[in-house]
Amino acid sequence: MGLKKKLLGMAGVALCSTLVLGACGNSSDEGTGEKKEVAINHDSQFPIIKEGEELTLNIMAPGVGMAEWEDMPTLQDYQEKTGIKLTYTTPPSADFSTKLNLAFASGDLPDIVYGAGSQALTASMEIDYGSQGILLPLEEYITPEIMPNLYALTQEDPSILKSITTPDGHIYSLPMISRNATSIWWQGPMWYNGTWLDNLGVSELPKTTEELQELLTRFKDEDPNGNGQADEIPLTDVDMNSTRVWLMAAFGLRTRGIQVDDDVVSYTPTSENYKAFLEYMNTLYDEGLLDKEVYGQSDEQKKAKGENNQLGLFADYFSFFTTGRSEAEAMNDPMFQPLTSEWAPEAKIPGSPRISRGTFALTNVNPSPEASMRWVDYFYSEEGTKYIEQGPEGVLWEYQENADGEKVRVYVDGIDTDNTEDERGKITPAYGLTTPNIVIDTTGEYHIRKTADEEPDTRFSDWVAQETAEKMEDIAEVPFPLLYLTIEENDKVAATATDLTTYVEQMEAKFITGVEPLDNWDDYVKTIEAMGIDEYVEVYQTAYDRWKAN
Known part of the structure; x- marks a missing residue:
């Protein structure tokens, strides 16, 4: 894959999972769609629901990547972390807008719409389906208790909430928030x-x-x-x-x-x-x-x-x-x-507003909006966005100790290091989508090396960041x-x-x-x-x- 495609994919990626129920293609197990109160764990980040509780969420998302979503190790691992089971409907990205519109028209809705972007989940759709009660208002969940990571970002930059709030005063979708060095670029x-x-x-x-x-x-x-x-x-x-x-x-x-x-x-x-x-x-x-x-x-x-x-x-x-x-x-x-x-x-x-809307929305069949919002909040943290980009330890990368005794990330054996984007596409849906997360530069501990003692070559990215900062x-x-x-x-x-x-x-x-x-x-x-x-x-x-x- 060419570098330009990689960069354009990464620009939107930091993805997470998402799925959708309904008549849209490639469905796996379907959830019940029944409203069900589940006990939320507020004592720690994971699991999201308390032990003994069960929750299945249906996510609809554009089908990208190099594997079926249910087979992706990152999503499998995240189910274990959160305690929330996921099912997926992932029509091809070329058909996604049509399938999403069909889901809304038929009432055969997913619990979550993920990675749609504003071209598929348009501003007018948010307002229309929000006013009908089909899309749920999300602002009540953007609190320090439920979504500490996204809440912190909105406090640092008040324009985020202003730009995702519709004229009726509600928020119906969450954004991708870009904070990498080149995110201020209007275009190349x-x-x-x-x-x-x-x-x-x-x-x-x-x-x-x-x-x-x-x-x-x-x-x-x-x-x-x-x-x-x-x-x-x-x-x-x-x-x-x-x-x-x-x-x-x-x-x-x-x-x-x-x-x-x-x-x-x-x-x-x-x-x-x-x-x-x-x-x-x-x-x-x-x-x-x-x-x-x-x-x-x-x-x-x-x-x-x-x-x-x-x-x-x-x-x-x-x-x-x-x-x-x-x-x-x-x-x-x-x-x-x-x-x-x-x-x-x-x-x-x-300059770019550095916000992309329409990346995460909940419908009125969602059995636990609070758990769903807790589920996505992790990806608005530095650790969480790199988790969804790079997957859990032991799949794409592993920790090894270098000659100085430092733990560094190294590609696991068998990874084609000349085609790492294709490798990522096999393990995570964070591959070419505009997703709900914060996009940051890969620096420091998150660099993945070919060998433990190889220093990452960041000269070009550092130079671009410097040119951007100066000019x-x-x-x-x-x-x-x-x-x-x-x-x-x-x-x-x-x-x-x-x-x-x-x-x-x-x-x-x-x-x-x-x-x-x-x-x-x-x-x-x-x-x-x-x-x-x-x-x-x-x-x-x-x-x-x-x-x-x-």
């Missing part, structure tokens, strides 16, 4: 070709839009790849999907859409700042500094250019995903330095908070949002490539106004005011 950064910088004697990265244009011009004119051909492409992307946000930030914009500044909501694609951004990008395009194939090329075509050493500045999760180089070589490719301009005298970049951490701002619209508000904006996105995307490409002259800007703005942008912004202003007041 831009990276400079470090070899080109060295060849041109560049010791300081551009800090303004003018300085960037000057460097891109040098990339174009001074043969930094040294092949004697004018084949350099100073700046590229695929449809501007990643580059856009980083360069828009130099014009005071953190998104191409709804943004809030000083509690005032606006739609950025009609702003003078956005017009200035388009003018800048059009200049880069006209001067041959922006790839002429930026609109229309595939990611594979972009990578082919990178592997051919033709790119000077480009976006990707890591630079070596585009260049094909090693991690060690990628450490010579510096992360983009956020820019300033006359439109933004201070550098700001878009992003203090200037990242969420463009607009993660919040819920009411059903009525959502109905008002849904159709308009689709039309706006389509039109703005088309016009951006035309303006930047010169197909549409920017002299027609006023007509463009009038078209957006005719789509109902004022009412659209008003809806989000109301939603923001409600979110802030919580």
